[in-house]
Amino acid sequence: MDVHGVSMDCNFDEMDLKNRKMLPTEDRFDSGVDSLKEDDIPIMVEDFTHLRVSAGEEPWKQEITEDGDTFLHLAIIHEAKEHALEMIKLSQNDPFLNKQNNQRQTALHLAVITEQPLIVERLLKAGCDPRLVDESGNTALHIACKKGSMTCFAVLTQIQTQHLRSILTFTNYSGHTCLHLASLYGYLSMVEVLVQLGADINAKEQCSGRTALHLAVDLQNPALVQRLISLGADVNRLTYGGFAPFHLTFGRQNTEIQKHLYERTAEALRELPESEYEDSEEEPSSDEEMYDDITFAGK
Incomplete structure (x- = not known):
């Protein structure tokens, strides 16, 4: 069609x-x-x-x-x-x-x-x-x-x-x-067509400022991450809290996504931004999950 x-x-x-x-x-x-x-x-x-x-x-x-x-x-x-x-x-x-x-x-x-x-x-x-x-x-x-x-x-x-x-x-x-x-919901074909029809691939959702690429990382969907990047998604776009998509890979199991984003993320953004944990006695390690109990599309 x-x-x-x-x-x-x-x-x-x-x-x-x-x-x-x-x-x-x-x-x-x-x-x-x-x-x-x-x-x-x-x-x-x-x-x-x-x-x-x-x-x-x-x-x-x-x-x-x-x-x-x-x-x-x-x-x-x-x-x-x-x-x-x-x-x-x-x-x-x-x-x-x-x-x-x-x-x-x-x-x-x-x-x-x-x-x-x-x-x-x-x-x-x-x-x-x-x-x-x-x-x-x-x-x-x-x-x-x-x-x-x-x-x-x-x-x-x-x-x-x-x-x-x-x-x-x-x-x-x-x-x-x-x-x-x-x-x-992981509909790759639909994502591609929407972008080709003029949808802003870097538009931020209004709750926390995530782009489609941030959401793909949260969902741990490597195929969607790669497709969005190939379509022109900005890997350096930040959420309202100052997090790039690469930051959301910390504590996540999919090292393929982390490696894919690390290579494309600006060097200045490869470290986690200052957080609420900065003044605490124990700072979270890179192996510690940044988020807990987040659910997208029931997953």
Whole structure:
């Protein structure tokens, strides 16, 4: 698949697949499935069966569940594709497409969550705004990067591209850009495409100022470290606490990463910066871990 002149294979490379299998199982993002009682599902399916979706007669646009879901939200969640496509067709450039449920999810968010690239495409072409964020500050592209959904990712970066540059700079409420999320979850192919599309490879996440390269070191992912450096990541970029990526290798088991970064780090940055331990009786040795109990992407 070609994305703005960037050749992209929608299949994960071997490392992507390995990392994806290691991801923790998460609760579904959407409210629709969890909010419906078991006895309600057959009733809702019957409602879809008898629902009249036609121009000039649109009561379905007014129906909202107690969780804020529209019929379009529910059709997407339960993969009632024909109904969803018909509602989208009759809602060209209608604010209805951008309605958000109680978790501030639009139909576009839910289409990515349920991995329905055709629905994503139709929504974008019909005027759904890809800049809207859910209650965690995630755009639909953030979610695609977190899930590793390359098909939805490809559609999101091919349609309504006038918004793409700004979306790539958006941070969610955890301070992460799309590139940070793709890095945290180890999707190497996606990381490469994001950089080629204009994502700032040296952007700092807002909590502690780590770049994607810092995150790769924290995750002890040598393939990601090498890929980021080959793409132009700055090995001398410092966190808010003054740590270069090389500093984060101290006390870590992967000597390959440490050696790879040592050779590229400026000589002045090869020593640990002054720390809170400087005035203590015992200074930490280079073998002592700098951080304890840090978890990224469940690992």
